[in-house]
Every structure is written in structure tokens, then in C-alpha cells.
Amino acid sequence: MTENRTTAVDELPEREDEAKRDNYRVKLEVFEGPLDLLLFLIKKDEIDIYDIPIAHITEQYLEYLNLMEQLDISVAGDFLVMAATLIYIKSKMLLPPEPKLEGEEDLNEDPRAELVERLLEYQKFKAAASMFYSRAEIEAATYTRGAIETDTSNPEVSATVFDLLRVFREILKRAESAVEMEIHRDEITMAEKLAQINQMLSERFEINVRELFELAHSKRELILTFLAFLELVKETKITLVQRELFGEIYARRRQESIVQPVVDETENDQVTNDE
Amino acid sequence: MNDDEIKDQIEPGVADESATEVEVEWVDFDSSDDDQPEGLSAEEEEELASDPEIVVTATRAELQPVIEALLFVAEEPLPFKQICKVLGDVPEDDVRAAMDELVAGYEERESGLEIREIAGGWRISTRPQHHEFIRKYLKSRPSARLSLPALETLAVIAYKQPITVPEILEIRGVTSSSAIKTLLEKRLIVTRGRKETVGRPMMYGTSKEFLIQFGLKDLSELPSIEDFEDLAQ
Amino acid sequence: MNDDEIKDQIEPGVADESATEVEVEWVDFDSSDDDQPEGLSAEEEEELASDPEIVVTATRAELQPVIEALLFVAEEPLPFKQICKVLGDVPEDDVRAAMDELVAGYEERESGLEIREIAGGWRISTRPQHHEFIRKYLKSRPSARLSLPALETLAVIAYKQPITVPEILEIRGVTSSSAIKTLLEKRLIVTRGRKETVGRPMMYGTSKEFLIQFGLKDLSELPSIEDFEDLAQ
Numbered sequence: 001m002t003e004n005r006t007t008a009v010d011e012l013p014e015r016e017d018e019a020k021r022d023n024y025r026v027k028l029e030v031f032e033g034p035l036d037l038l039l040f041l042i043k044k045d046e047i048d049i050y051d052i053p054i055a056h057i058t059e060q061y062l063e064y065l066n067l068m069e070q071l072d073i074s075v076a077g078d079f080l081v082m083a084a085t086l087i088y089i090k091s092k093m094l095l096p097p098e099p100k101l102e103g104e105e106d107l108n109e110d111p112r113a114e115l116v117e118r119l120l121e122y123q124k125f126k127a128a129a130s131m132f133y134s135r136a137e138i139e140a141a142t143y144t145r146g147a148i149e150t151d152t153s154n155p156e157v158s159a160t161v162f163d164l165l166r167v168f169r170e171i172l173k174r175a176e177s178a179v180e181m182e183i184h185r186d187e188i189t190m191a192e193k194l195a196q197i198n199q200m201l202s203e204r205f206e207i208n209v210r211e212l213f214e215l216a217h218s219k220r221e222l223i224l225t226f227l228a229f230l231e232l233v234k235e236t237k238i239t240l241v242q243r244e245l246f247g248e249i250y251a252r253r254r255q256e257s258i259v260q261p262v263v264d265e266t267e268n269d270q271v272t273n274d275e
Numbered sequence: 276m277n278d279d280e281i282k283d284q285i286e287p288g289v290a291d292e293s294a295t296e297v298e299v300e301w302v303d304f305d306s307s308d309d310d311q312p313e314g315l316s317a318e319e320e321e322e323l324a325s326d327p328e329i330v331v332t333a334t335r336a337e338l339q340p341v342i343e344a345l346l347f348v349a350e351e352p353l354p355f356k357q358i359c360k361v362l363g364d365v366p367e368d369d370v371r372a373a374m375d376e377l378v379a380g381y382e383e384r385e386s387g388l389e390i391r392e393i394a395g396g397w398r399i400s401t402r403p404q405h406h407e408f409i410r411k412y413l414k415s416r417p418s419a420r421l422s423l424p425a426l427e428t429l430a431v432i433a434y435k436q437p438i439t440v441p442e443i444l445e446i447r448g449v450t451s452s453s454a455i456k457t458l459l460e461k462r463l464i465v466t467r468g469r470k471e472t473v474g475r476p477m478m479y480g481t482s483k484e485f486l487i488q489f490g491l492k493d494l495s496e497l498p499s500i501e502d503f504e505d506l507a508q
Numbered sequence: 509m510n511d512d513e514i515k516d517q518i519e520p521g522v523a524d525e526s527a528t529e530v531e532v533e534w535v536d537f538d539s540s541d542d543d544q545p546e547g548l549s550a551e552e553e554e555e556l557a558s559d560p561e562i563v564v565t566a567t568r569a570e571l572q573p574v575i576e577a578l579l580f581v582a583e584e585p586l587p588f589k590q591i592c593k594v595l596g597d598v599p600e601d602d603v604r605a606a607m608d609e610l611v612a613g614y615e616e617r618e619s620g621l622e623i624r625e626i627a628g629g630w631r632i633s634t635r636p637q638h639h640e641f642i643r644k645y646l647k648s649r650p651s652a653r654l655s656l657p658a659l660e661t662l663a664v665i666a667y668k669q670p671i672t673v674p675e676i677l678e679i680r681g682v683t684s685s686s687a688i689k690t691l692l693e694k695r696l697i698v699t700r701g702r703k704e705t706v707g708r709p710m711m712y713g714t715s716k717e718f719l720i721q722f723g724l725k726d727l728s729e730l731p732s733i734e735d736f737e738d739l740a741q
Contacts, residue, residue: 032657033682078682120737121679127736128663129656132722139723140651141636142622146350148400150581154413156420158584159429160698160715161489165498168430171447199450203441205474250473331640340620341641344634347621348642361645380617387573388580401577408574409581411562412594495708496701502710506689 034082035122037064042119049119052112054093058086089115188221193228201238201253209240209249332363338373339380343399352396418461419488428454429463433485433497437467437478455479463488565596571606572613576632585629585720627719628726654690661687662696666718667733670700670711688712696721 031037041060042049065083068075092111188196196215200207209229216222229251232238241250333341345361346353359370374397378390389402401409421429428451431443443451458464462484469475481494491497566574578594579586592603607630611623622635634642643649654662661684664676676684691697700713714727724730 032660033680035681076682078677082681118679118681122681124733124736125660125663125667125679128667128733129659131731131736132659132663132666133653135722135724136654138636139721141639142633143344143348143639143642143646144631144633145399145580146348148350148581150409150413151583156416156422157426158417158420159426159489160419160695161491161496161498162692162695162699163426164430164433164489165500165503167427168434169500171427171431175446175448200441203444203450203452204476208473331644333641336618337638337641340618340635341638342620344620344638344642345645347632347634348646357645361641384613384617385569385573387576387578399580401580402573405570405574405577407562407564408566408594409577411564412578412581412590414562415590415593490698490700492701496699498699498710502699503689503692506685506692 033076034061034079035119036126037061037079038082039119039123039126049116052116054086054090054112058083058090061086085115188224190224190228193221193224194231197225197228197232197251201251206241206250206252209251212251330363333365335369338362338365338370339377342370342373342377346390346397346399349398352392352394352398354396358397417488418463418484421461422454422457424449424451425454425457427451429458429481429485432458432464432479433481433494436480437470438480439470439476439478441476443479563596566598568602571595571598571602572610575603575606575610579623579630579632582629582631584716585625585627585631587629591630624723625725626723627716654694655687657682657684658687658690662691662714662718665691665697665712666714666727666730669713670703671713672703672709672711674709 031040038057038061041047041057041064042052045056047053047057062083065075065079068079089111197207197212200212212225212229213222216225229238229240232251233240236254238251238253241252242248341362342358345358355370355374358374359365359367362370381388381390387402387405388399390397390399392398427447428443431446431451432438435442435446440451440455443455455464462482464479464485465482467478467480470478485491486493574595575591578591588603588607591607592598592600595603614621614623620635620638621632623630623632625631660680661676664679664684665671668675668679673685673688676688688697695715695717697712697718698715700711702708703711718724719726
């Protein structure tokens with residue numbers, strides 16, 4: 001890999017050779033970020049990381065960015081930030097050191113010090129990443145048991161906070177697409193309408209009848225809603241309550257009746273025929 | 276056996292974690308992009324489809340352990356013929372003998388597991404006499420284990436609390452009553468008084484147990500959608 | 509498997525929201541009461557609290573087989589404490605001894621399976637050396653590897669947890685959002701509350717799944733980050 005990287009930087013493409021360009025593109029993109037690139041440049045020239053010739057490195061670094069631009073590779077902001085840092089360090093190194101006063105600490109810290117520290121730190125994690133890679137390879141070769149009965153009878157997964165958020169986002173998305181589907185939906189049947197009312201009644205003590213009519217998407221559905229109410233009243237499964245003259249009408253489930261949503265097919269047909 | 280030894284068995288040479296190895300290993304990565312797809316490319320998929328079967332044959336010593344491992348990972352009773360096929364170019368009689376020995380071994384050492392022929396195949400399962408302990412274990416699992424409907428309901432309650440049952444129905448699009456019951460039983464949610472609206476329905480919110488199970492100090496630590504918007508780029 | 513399929517397996521039919529499904533769900537309601545189901549009555553609460561745990565204690569002879577059966581049933585590494593709890597009124601030392609014997613037994617008979625301590629618990633899995641046969645049977649490819657950026661980000665999080673996104677950027681020198689997203693999706697990292705600083709950013713740490721996928725008993729098993737200094741040179 002080192003070989004490839006060297007090629008990529010040393011042999012700048014002289015001519016606009018498309019095939020070659022693509023080749024470079026692949027090799028160039030190996031760098032993960034500015035620190036990775038810097039480490040590469042340091043290793044390539046066998047530079048002592050504690051004494052980086054900053055002018056030389058800056059020049060190489062900028063050359064690389066230039067190359068990226070030539071090849072139409074968008075240079076990530078992080079690379080540009082590092083370029084600015086390098087130039088800043090370079091300029092600081094050109095300034096004469098401030099005279100040291102008697103008894104005071106030397107304020108002239110090496111301008112490169114912070115960068116070196118970051119490089120050393122980054123390097124450790126880069127090496128640690130390869131350790132993680134190896135460990136994962138070993139573990140991937142072990143398998144846990146296949147599904148057994150208890151899994152399906154207790155189908156529970158352990159969840160994290162992120163799962164909560166992920167699931168919540170999915171629900172919101174699903175709700176959005178459900179609204180779209182509604183428009184194309186086939187006409188509702190009497191059975192469905194009865195089931196819908198029953199379900200609402202199971203969750204609430206009473207429903208505002210007007211609210212139910214507002215749910216209807218078509219004239220046909222309005223009629224069905226009306227018929228469904230009549231049906232339920234006739235079967236004494238619900239009572240209609242009006243608290244004041246001309247007030248809202250509420251449907252209430254009768255205490256004793258467990259509303260059976262089952263409507264058999266013949267009845268369903270009849271209703272449709274009646275229309 | 277330590278990791279390195281295991282590794283040598285899998286892929287000799289990769290065990291060494293020195294810097295040079297790192298460089299070699301990098302060749303394997305297609306790390307051109309931060310968010311490259313982790314799965315297979317269309318090309319690779321195709322390759323997989325035409326991928327000739329892995330050609331391996333078990334040595335005699337491997338027969339028993341490999342059969343054992345196969346029964347362990349199989350989700351359904353494993354027909355004898357299929358076991359033979361996986362083992363490669365091994366006489367059926369040898370496979371049968373290894374199989375018999377394996378089964379006898381489980382009996383002899385009075386293992387908590389047994390290997391039985393069932394529904395035209397072989398299967399490992401727990402022995403029936405330990406079922407009480409297994410039931411006890413299944414009941415004792417931590418409460419953050421949830422079924423999908425329960426997880427969905429909990430998510431809605433966590434992010435929209437306090438919230439009533441009809442409101443949850445509105446968001447989820449499906450009835451959530453049994454999920455709510457489960458969550459109450461697991462003490463992940465609690466009632467939060469009644470909503471001053473028609474029917475005064477109960478409102479629900481998450482409990483202290485919820486915070487403990489999900490490792491949160493308080494509700495403000497719940498990640499918000501905004502927290503992950505940057506990540507979604 | 510997509511969510512709906514999962515759902516179907518969990519609760520057949522609930523995924524479908526057609527009217528007939530509603531009818532099926534209807535049956536579940538205990539709608540004799542006028543109020544909608546809104547959790548448990550005080551009585552029920554009490555009953556739940558005192559819900560008698562299954563009281564069984566393993567005899568000495570049962571210890572090994574029961575532990576074996578439990579490890580088999582468990583979907584996740586089983587913590588020692590939990591094993592003890594299920595076994596009932598048995599001295600921990602006895603459990604430990606039975607556990608050790610069980611593990612040693614698997615080694616001795618050169619089983620195709622092994623019992624290992626991982627992610628704070630005990631787990632049975634197949635031995636790595638048989639992976640070719642298992643892959644052949646499962647017709648699976650080695651699972652997709654993590655990309656290098658994801659691995660690097662994971663390394664930073666593993667050693668510096670809890671850590672925020674800007675802090676990761678500082679160390680890696682490059683934006684890591686999509687790597688973090690990948691790691692979250694693979695459940696290798698989890699959120700760890702918020703940092704009390706400007707903007708209260710989310711903090712991240714490694715998960716139990718991380719320990720499992722990287723074969724670690726716990727985080728202390730990780731080599732010190734300083735050990736990588738020499739390798740890096």
C-alpha cells in the first residue's frame with residue numbers, strides 16, 4: 001500500500017489521460033483525513049516526527065491538495081483547515097524568537113508542538129483500529145446457535161435509546177406515507193365502517209358523531225357511516241346522547257354489551273345492494 | 276487457546292499486529308468513502324450467486340465437532356443427507372458412526388442438551404427435565420427486552436409524553452393496548468393523570484425504571500431527531 | 509428481513525391494518541369496563557409486585573446440565589450472577605465450580621462448541637476453526653467488514669468514552685458523522701447522555717454488542733492505548 005501511495009503523490013499526471021486519472025483517483029482517496037495524509041508524508045520521507053521540516057511538509061501537503069483539485073476531487077473542509085494551520089506554523093517559525101526576560105519562563109514554545117502531539121495521538125488510534133479489525137475477524141468466525149422455539153414464543157429484543165429514536169422516526173415516516181395511501185384507497189365497506197366505529201368506541205368512552213362524519217372521504221362513506229350508526233343503535237350496542245338541544249351528538253357504547261364487530265358477508269352484501 | 280492461536284488457525288499470518296501488517300491489511304479496505312456501503316456491491320452480489328460452493332472436506336477427527344457445530348447453528352432439524360453434503364467427500368457410514376458417537380456422548384455425560392432425530396432431521400435441544408429453570412430464566416430477563424410493537428409504543432410515549440391511548444393510535448396507526456399493558460407490567464411506563472378532554476382518557480409517560488433501563492439520567496438525555504440530523508448526511 | 513416480516517413473525521397479522529385485522533384485535537380487549545384499559549389497578553399492581561418467582565433450586569447433580577441448558581437458551585451472553593439467580597439457593601462457589609467443569613469438559617472432548625466469557629457473560633458458540641463448514645451450510649459470506657474510517661472512529665470512542673462528535677473530530681482530524689451513524693446502526697456504540705457544555709452535545713460510548721463482536725470480556729481487556737505508541741512508529 002505504501003508503494004501505491006508513493007506513486008500517487010510522486011508521479012503527477014502530466015497528460016490528461018482518463019484511464020490514468022481514474023487510477024490516481026482511487027489511490028488518492030485512501031487518505032482518511034489531513035492527519036493521515038501528514039503521517040504518510042512524514043513516513044515517506046523518513047522524517048523525524050519530533051522535528052518536522054515544516055516548510056517542506058507544507059509544500060508537499062499543498063501539492064497534494066492541488067493534485068486533488070486537478071483531478072476534480074472535492075477537497076474536504078478538514079483538509080483546508082489543516083493547510084491553514086500548516087501555513088500559520090510555518091509563518092510563526094520564520095519570526096525571530098521573543099527575547100527571554102530574566103526569571104521568566106521561556107514563552108517560545110515550538111509552534112509545531114501541538115501538531116506533533118496531535119499526530120502522535122492520532123497515530124495510536126490508527127494502530128488501535130487495526131487491532132479491532134483483527135479481533136472482529138476472529139469473532140466473525142464463531143457462530144451462535146440458530147433460532148429455537150423459545151425465541152419465537154418470546155420474540156423480544158434488547159433495545160437501546162437509539163432504537164427508540166430510530167423506531168420513532170420510522171413511525172413518523174410511516175404515518176406520512178399512510179396519509180398518501182388514504183387517497184388511493186378503495187371504497188370502504190360496511191364491515192370496515194362498523195369495525196372502525198367499534199374500535200373507536202373501545203378506546204374512548206364516547207365519540208362525537210360529527211367527528212366520525214368528518215372522517216368520511218366520500219359521499220358514499222358518509223352514507224355508510226350513517227347506516228352503521230343506525231345498525232348499532234338498532235342492535236342496542238350504542239346509545240346516542242345529546243347533552244343540549246341542537247348540541248353535539250355523542251355515541252356511547254352500552255355498558256353491558258361487548259360490541260361484536262363481526263358482520264357476516266350476507267349482511268354486508270345487503271347493505272351494498274341497498275345503496 | 277488464546278486469540279493469536281485461534282487466528283492462526285483461521286488465517287495464518289494475520290495474527291501479527293505490527294505496523295507492517297497494518298499496511299498489508301489495508302489493501303482489503305475499500306475505504307474511499309466515509310459512508311461507503313458496508314454490504315456487497317452489485318458486482319460482488321453477482322459473484323456470490325455464481326460462487327462455487329465452498330469445497331471443504333472434513334477429516335475424520337473433524338467429523339464429530341463439525342456435526343455438533345452444524346446442529347448448533349441450524350434453525351431446523353438437519354436431515355442426515357444434508358449433513359453429509361456439508362462434510363464433503365466423506366463415506367456416509369463414517370458420518371453415521373460419528374453421529375452415533377456424538378449422540379451417545381451427550382447421553383453419557385448427562386448433558387443438559389440432547390441430540391434427537393425429529394421431523395426427518397437431527398436437532399440439539401435442551402432436555403425437558405430442566406424446563407422449570409429455563410422458564411425462570413426467560414422471566415428474569417431484563418425489562419429492556421421488548422417486542423417490536425412494544426418498542427414502537429414505548430418510542431411514541433417516550434417522545435410524546437404525556438400521551439393518551441387514542442393519540443398513540445393516531446401516531447402508530449394501529450391499536451396499542453396490549454403493548455401498553457406489557458409496558459406497564461415491565462414498569463417502563465406509568466400513568467400521568469387524565470387528559471381534560473372528552474372521556475378524560477388516561478395519559479402515559481415513561482417511568483424511572485425506563486431511565487434506568489435505558490441508561491439515562493433524565494429525559495433531556497433522550498437523543499432528539501436534531502441530534503442525528505448531522506449524522507444523516 | 510424487513511420490519512414487516514419481523515412483525516409478522518412476532519404477531520402474525522398485526523402488521524396488516526385492514527378492517528378484518530381490527531376485528532381480530534378486538535377480541536383482545538377487555539371491554540366489559542366502560543373505561544378503556546388504562547393500566548393496572550392497585551390490586552393488580554400488588555399482585556405483579558409479589559408475582560411469585562418460580563421457586564426452584566438446582567441439586568448439585570443438576571448444576572452442570574442446567575447451566576448448559578441455560579447457556580443454550582440465552583440469546584445473549586449470560587452474566588454469572590444471573591445464572592446463580594436462576595439456579596436458586598445454591599452457593600456461588602458451587603456454581604462457579606460447576607461452570608469451570610462444564611467449560612473444561614467442552615475443551616477436553618474437543619467439542620465443536622466452546623463456552624467463553626464475553627461481554628460480561630458466558631456464551632456457547634461454535635469454534636472458529638470450523639467456520640468454513642458452517643459458512644458452507646449457512647451459505648453465508650463472511651459478514652461485511654467495517655470500513656477503515658468506522659474502525660478508527662470506533663477505536664477513538666472505545667478509548668475515550670464518553671466522547672462527543674466534536675472531540676472525535678479533534679482526534680481524527682476529520683468529520684466522522686457517517687462513521688458514527690454506521691456504528692450506531694450496527695449497535696456498536698450507544699449514546700451516553702449529554703455533555704454539560706455549549707449545545708449539550710450527545711456523548712457516545714461502546715455497547716455490549718461491541719464487546720461481543722470484538723470478543724472482549726469487558727473494556728478492561730482492551731490493551732492500553734499507550735501500547736500502540738510503539739506499533740505506530
